[in-house]
Amino acid sequence: MNTALDTIAPPHAANAARPPRQDLYTPIHRALRLFMCDTLGRVGRLDVDEPREVAQTLDQLDTLLDLCHRHLLHENRIVHPAIEALQPGGTQRVAAEHQQHLESIAALRSESAAVRAAPDVAAALRLYRHLALFVAENFMHMQLEESAHNALLWDGYGDAELGVVHQRILASVGPVEQAQTLRWLTLALPPAERAQLYAELQRHVPPDAFANLLVGARELLDVGAWTKLAGALQRPAVAAAPSLV
Ligand SMILES: [Fe+2]
Incomplete structure (x- = not known):
């Protein structure tokens, strides 16, 4: 019996070297x-x-x-x-x-x-x-x-x-759909793809707006995931932490 799992291609050595497709x-x-x-x-x-x-x-x-x-x-x-x-x-x-x-x-x-x-x-x-x-x-x-x-x-x-x-x-x-989508993408993507997404946003969004997006990401992510994202964007991991006062 064919199942949905049959449609998942196994890792292949020849494909591993290729850059991922869009x-x-x-x-x-x-x-x-x-x-x-x-x-x-x-x-x-x-x-x-x-x-x-x-x-x-x-x-x-x-x-x-x-x-x-x-x-x-x-x-x-x-x-x-x-x-x-x-x-x-x-x-x-x-x-x-x-x-x-x-x-x-x-x-x-x-x-x-x-x-x-x-x-x-x-x-x-x-x-x-x-x-x-x-x-x-x-x-x-x-x-x-x-x-x-x-x-x-x-x-x-x-x-x-x-x-x-x-x-x-x-x-x-x-804009509403953008914000909702960004929230769940931030939580759902693996670290490298999350970093790629935020690097892309950084290129297209004004600096103040991007800083707000980073505050949002810091609030959503656990410490480990946030530290990886901040490192990939060459930002200090503590810079976007919300104020406690
Ligand atoms: Fe669909």
Whole structure:
């Protein structure tokens, strides 16, 4: 029986020496996977008798659903045309799954609103189970995109062309989505990719704004991860620590 694991290429000596390709999917999917897992855990342990916890947890769920919705639209509007130009019909399966995801997102939004209006154990459990199925489906879906779609993109385009597609995605992201995405990317990326992301931001963001982004990263990361990021950016690890007074 073939499983999603069969689509994960084993490490290959010949590939190890090659620089990594421009990857439109994996970094943002790392962020989404972490955001989904964190939210699923919160919904699963929700205390429906704590109004503040209910509000905070459902706010996070609504933010996750918004981000999933926008992410899917970026893929439909910007990435899929690039794939279809190479192979007509090449996005058919994934596009059909996106349609199912839109329906799931709408259903989850309505269940989230129902729990918010009248929190009870049965409604919270129903929401948790539906969210778990949505996360499971998305994990399979993201694996398909990172394997089959990336294979098509990497065969058909050079990294400079894929870089243009990536810039088009970035240009379509509004400030709220940018901030949410940066939060989960910061937490989800391995150290080298996190450092690369912040080095890129440093090149494009005014110094004051970048200093604020670093304060945000310092607050999110544990000491070890922050120290690695500060070192990679050649900043003192204590420089961006928040004031205690
Ligand atoms: Fe997708």
